[in-house]
Amino acid sequence: MKSARLGPTSILAKAPTGIAGFDAITEGGLPSGRTTLLLGGPGSGKTLFALQFLVHGARDLDEPGIFVAFEETPARLLANFEGFGWKLRQLRRKALYFMDATPMPDLELSGDFDLGGMLAALGAQAKQMKARRIVFDALDIVLALLPGASARRREIYRLHDWLLSLGLTGIITAKAEGDSASSHDAHPYSIMHFMVDCAVILNHRVTHGVSQRNLRVQKYRGSSFDENESPFVIGRNGFDVAVANTLGRAELNVTSERVGSGVKRLDTMLGGGYYRGASVLITGFPGTAKTTLSSAFAAAACRRGERTAIVSFDSDGAEVIRNLASVGIQLDRHVKSGCLRIISARTITGSAETLLVRIKALTKEHKARCLVIDPVSTLFRAGNELTAHGVAERLIDWAKADCITLVCTSLLDDMSGRTDAGTQLQISSLADTWIHLNYLVQAGERNRGMSIIKSRGTGHSNQVRELILSDAGVTLADTYTAGGEVLMGTLRWEKEKAERVAADIAEVAAKLKRVRLDAEEAVLEVQAKSLQTELLAKQVEKTLLTRTTESRELELSRGRTRIRELRGADRALTGRK
Amino acid sequence: MTRRVTFKFRLYTAADTQNSVQALANLTSLCHEHLEGRFEIEVVDVFREPKRALADGIRMTPTLVKLSPAPIQKIVGTLCQTQRVLQMLGLDIIAA
Numbered sequence: 001m002k003s004a005r006l007g008p009t010s011i012l013a014k015a016p017t018g019i020a021g022f023d024a025i026t027e028g029g030l031p032s033g034r035t036t037l038l039l040g041g042p043g044s045g046k047t048l049f050a051l052q053f054l055v056h057g058a059r060d061l062d063e064p065g066i067f068v069a070f071e072e073t074p075a076r077l078l079a080n081f082e083g084f085g086w087k088l089r090q091l092r093r094k095a096l097y098f099m100d101a102t103p104m105p106d107l108e109l110s111g112d113f114d115l116g117g118m119l120a121a122l123g124a125q126a127k128q129m130k131a132r133r134i135v136f137d138a139l140d141i142v143l144a145l146l147p148g149a150s151a152r153r154r155e156i157y158r159l160h161d162w163l164l165s166l167g168l169t170g171i172i173t174a175k176a177e178g179d180s181a182s183s184h185d186a187h188p189y190s191i192m193h194f195m196v197d198c199a200v201i202l203n204h205r206v207t208h209g210v211s212q213r214n215l216r217v218q219k220y221r222g223s224s225f226d227e228n229e230s231p232f233v234i235g236r237n238g239f240d241v242a243v244a245n246t247l248g249r250a251e252l253n254v255t256s257e258r259v260g261s262g263v264k265r266l267d268t269m270l271g272g273g274y275y276r277g278a279s280v281l282i283t284g285f286p287g288t289a290k291t292t293l294s295s296a297f298a299a300a301a302c303r304r305g306e307r308t309a310i311v312s313f314d315s316d317g318a319e320v321i322r323n324l325a326s327v328g329i330q331l332d333r334h335v336k337s338g339c340l341r342i343i344s345a346r347t348i349t350g351s352a353e354t355l356l357v358r359i360k361a362l363t364k365e366h367k368a369r370c371l372v373i374d375p376v377s378t379l380f381r382a383g384n385e386l387t388a389h390g391v392a393e394r395l396i397d398w399a400k401a402d403c404i405t406l407v408c409t410s411l412l413d414d415m416s417g418r419t420d421a422g423t424q425l426q427i428s429s430l431a432d433t434w435i436h437l438n439y440l441v442q443a444g445e446r447n448r449g450m451s452i453i454k455s456r457g458t459g460h461s462n463q464v465r466e467l468i469l470s471d472a473g474v475t476l477a478d479t480y481t482a483g484g485e486v487l488m489g490t491l492r493w494e495k496e497k498a499e500r501v502a503a504d505i506a507e508v509a510a511k512l513k514r515v516r517l518d519a520e521e522a523v524l525e526v527q528a529k530s531l532q533t534e535l536l537a538k539q540v541e542k543t544l545l546t547r548t549t550e551s552r553e554l555e556l557s558r559g560r561t562r563i564r565e566l567r568g569a570d571r572a573l574t575g576r577k
Numbered sequence: 578m579t580r581r582v583t584f585k586f587r588l589y590t591a592a593d594t595q596n597s598v599q600a601l602a603n604l605t606s607l608c609h610e611h612l613e614g615r616f617e618i619e620v621v622d623v624f625r626e627p628k629r630a631l632a633d634g635i636r637m638t639p640t641l642v643k644l645s646p647a648p649i650q651k652i653v654g655t656l657c658q659t660q661r662v663l664q665m666l667g668l669d670i671i672a673a
Contacts, residue, residue, distance in 0.1 A: 066648070099634045104651065108665045110598070111655030116591030117630055117638030119621035124627030 014223075015169040016064070018056025019049065021241025025226040031197045034221075035160060040202030045213065045234055046080070046173040047072070049202065050135040053171060055086045058095035063132035066097045066125060070270045071138035072564050074098035080355040084238050096126055103145060106249040112147055115155050126166060133169050140174040143447065153191055155536075160195050172196070197221040198560075203229070212387060215241060229389055231353045240357050242394055242435060259370070260304070262296030262329075265437075265476040269452060269461040274433055278456075279396045281376075283410045286439030288448055289467055289474070290409035293437070295324050295331065296474050297407050298338045301370040302334035309368040310342045311359055313378040317342035328473035342364045345378075352379040353390040360398060369404060376408035382436055396430045403514045432456045437467065439489050446486035450476065463466045466492065584608070584616040584666075585645045591638040592624045596655050600639035603656040611668055 014028030023029045029514055030036045030053070040046045050067070057063035069077060077098065092098065093109065126134065136159070143152045163170045172192070193199055199218040204211065214229040232241040258273040261280075267273040274297075276282050284290045291314070301308045312320050313315050321331045321340055334340035345355065355378070363371055376395070379388045399406040408431070433455040440449045448467040452460045465476040466488045479488055487495050588604060590597035601620065608616040623630040623638055631644075643650040643666055656662050 065633040077624060099631075099636075100634070106651070108650065108652040109654050110652050110662050110665070111603075111657035112596050113637045113639060113654045114591065114594060115637060116594055116597075116598050117640065118587055118636040120623045121627040121635070125631060145637075 015053075015054065017049075017053045017241040018060060019052055019241060021230065021232065022215070022239065025230055027223060027225065028222060030169060030171070031040070031221070031223070032169050033164075034197040034200040035163050035170040035172060036200060037192050037196040038171050038173040038200050038202065040173075040367045041204055042137070042175060044066075044202040044204040045232075045239065046175075047137050048234060049200075049239055050137055050171045050173050051077070051081060052084075052086075054096060054133055055088070055091065057133045057169075058091050059086070061134055062095075064095040064129045065133035065135070066099060066122060066129075066131050068099045068101050068134065068136045068215075069124065070101050070103075070136070070141040073102050075101050076116075084236070095129070097129060097131070099125070100564075101142065103141065107145075109145060112151055113145075114151075115142070115158060119158065123166060126168065131168065134163070134171075136172045138174065141171050143174075154190055156195065160192075163309065173555060176201070185231050193219070212351050212353070223267060231351075231390070233351070233357045235357050235361065242353060242356070242390070251508070255403070260297075260300045261293075262298070262300035263474050263476060265465070266450075269463075269465070269476075270433070270455055271459040273472070274405060274407075276405055277455060278405060278432040279399055279430065280407045280433045280435065281410060281431035281439065282407065282435045285439060286411065288437035288439060289469055290411070291320075291374050292324065292327055292329070292469060293321070293330050293435070293450075293467070294374055294409050296338060296409045297373050298370065299324075299331060299334065299399055300330075301405075302337075302339045306369045307367050308334075308340050308372070309363050309366050310340065310371040310372040310500065311345050311362070312342060312376065313345050313373050314374060315346065316344045316441075319345075327469045327472075328471050329553065341368070353389045355379060356395055357392045357394070369398065371404050371406050373406070373408045375411045377411045384452065395429060423502060433458070435550065436466075442488060443491050445489040445491070449479070449488060468498070578610055582615065582646050585615065585619075586611050586616065587619045587621060587642045587644055589621045589630055589633070589635045589640045589642070590621055592622055594638070597639045599655040600641065603659070603662075603666065604641060607656070607659055607662060611663065 014023075014026070014030065016023050016029035016031040037047050038049060054065035055057065055066055057065050067074075067077070073081070078092070081088060088096065099118075099122065122134070123382065125131070139159075143155065146152050148157060159172070174192075175235065198220045201216045201218050203212075203214050203216070206212070212231065213233060214231045215228045217225045217227065230241050232239055234240075255276050257276040258267075259276050260273045261267050266285060280297075282290045282293055291312075295310065298308045298310050315323070317335070326329055331340060331342070341362070344357070359371075359373065367437075376392065379391055379395075395408075396406065408528050413501035434453040436451050436453050437451045439446050440453070449464045450467045450470075451464045452462075454460075464479055468475050468477055474569075477492065479492060583602060586604065586608070590601060598635065601618075604618060608618065610628060621629060624634065637653045639653070641652045641656060642665055643652075650666065
């Protein structure tokens with residue numbers, strides 16, 4: 001019951017335009033069976049938009065269409081839009097009818113007229129070919145021929161009623177300068193604004209010589225839509241409207257797969273490498289080896305056999321190859337094998353939006369899984385200030401959605417201050433991994449330091465490492481901290497040498513001590529021996545002494561007895577014996 | 578120069594809409610006044626014969642086509658400005 005009260009669902013039926021981005025903004029396309037007003041200045045892309053809408057219907061949705069041309073003859077239209085590869089001539093036979101309604105040059109006017117005849121003719125044609133879509137291109141031309149505002153109003157109503165009665169999904173294009181609501185009052189289209197169910201305004205501005213196009217849905221009855229201006233470019237396949245990340249979008253393919261950065265120790269520092277599909281930002285001043293680091297990644301990707309594209313805004317492909325060969329990164333064989341594509345975008349001028357579209361198209365064409373943009377800060381060139389941030393956002397968004405691992409370098413121009421601060425593009429907050437390269441000037445040397453400022457979802461080293469470029473490639477060296485300062489280059493080397501010498505000295509000292517101790521021990525041992533010998537001698541002497549004393553006493557007593565015997569004066573003591 | 582040449586007109590109308598009715602009335606009175614006895618008017622109702630209008634390249638109604646004498650001329654509108662229409666059709670000399 002409740003759902004029935006919400007009204008007929010046909011209100012929300014949408015007719016897809018086939019214009020990338022536009023269908024996302026309007027959540028499906030133009031209101032089906034209703035009229036859309038498309039306003040814009042000369043060259044803003046009205047005809048293209050309308051024609052693309054018809055082509056999409058005729059070619060892809062089995063909805064034949066009619067194009068009523070008030071401004072350009074069908075022959076000219078076909079010639080002008082041949083370049084988009086829409087096979088207009090082929091479609092024209094079956095599902096696309098062009099009505100030449102350009103006012104004849106010899107047209108004579110007398111009095112009032114109306115579009116009734118044309119609409120009757122169109123109605124017959126629409127029935128015959130079962131048309132579902134119709135475009136009135138440059139209605140303002142024919143309205144201008146009508147005498148007076150009331151006649152114009154009448155014809156607009158006639159047209160609107162006719163469209164509704166046939167249930168065709170219609171686009172009416174008309175010239176209008178600017179986007180200011182006040183100016184519309186003077187226009188005959190002011191009533192059209194109230195009449196139509198959807199109004200789209202195309203703008204074309206030039207800022208600092210750079211063309212910027214954008215589109216805005218002004219109203220859309222019965223549907224929600226993105227109300228902001230959306231930049232678009234006219235590309236090889238027609239319109240391409242940039243869409244910001246919308247809430248309703250499908251979940252991203254998030255993987256925990258890691259991809260090597262091309263520098264072994266950096267992989268270790270990141271706990272295994274970048275995540276697949278991550279966006280890596282490498283910032284640094286000129287000459288801090290941003291290109292080298294990003295190319296090392298590209299070379300590693302090619303070695304793994306992943307298709308890779310490098311978009312270089314600084315130098316030509318051949319230059320890139322030569323310069324990187326000097327640091328042991330060989331790209332030429334990957335280019336030859338077709339795995340790597342180097343796109344020199346130095347000469348591409350245009351808005352940031354144009355560049356993004358080109359990058360997208362080339363990446364798709366190459367089926368790249370890894371993409372290097374060197375430097376992404378080019379997007380920020382003059383004239384793009386307003387859009388660059390949005391473009392960078394969408395770049396990262398798009399890469400993520402397609403699971404492309406993106407490595408961007410970004411130049412920091414400002415040598416003073418802001419060394420670790422955000423980049424101009426402020427994409428640092430969007431990037432998953434942010435590596436900062438810096439110069440450290442110490443002891444008359446300039447050395448490259450590398451640190452990981454952030455890396456979402458991966459543990460990472462907090463240390464500043466020294467980045468060394470040599471013939472052998474890119475390596476990271478440990479740095480020494482002494483007194484709170486990081487040592488690099490020669491200082492680091494000196495420190496390393498000093499440590500080596502200190503170790504040597506310590507070793508020698510230990511050896512010396514051992515020898516000395518050995519000597520002392522030996523001396524003591526010798527002394528001990530001699531003392532023992534002396535002791536022995538003393539003992540011998542003592543024994544000798546005892547013995548001589550005894551013998552002498554014996555001799556003495558023996559002698560006295562003898563003397564007595566000889567004297568004979570005394571009683572021989574013998575008897576006593 | 579013969580004065581008895583017959584003028585052949587074809588008027589494409591959108592049924593009986595106001596503009597078409599006016600155009601037919603204006604044309605008829607103009608012919609009666611200036612070309613009495615030497616004109617033919619064929620009325621093609623675009624609503625009835627849309628295919629024909631499409632094929633003939635008729636976009637706006639009413640449209641008057643002067644088929645003869647040559648050159649073929651087309652005039653769009655109600656033909657309310659008689660003098661101007663006569664001038665366009667090269668009839669002002671006759672009228673004078």
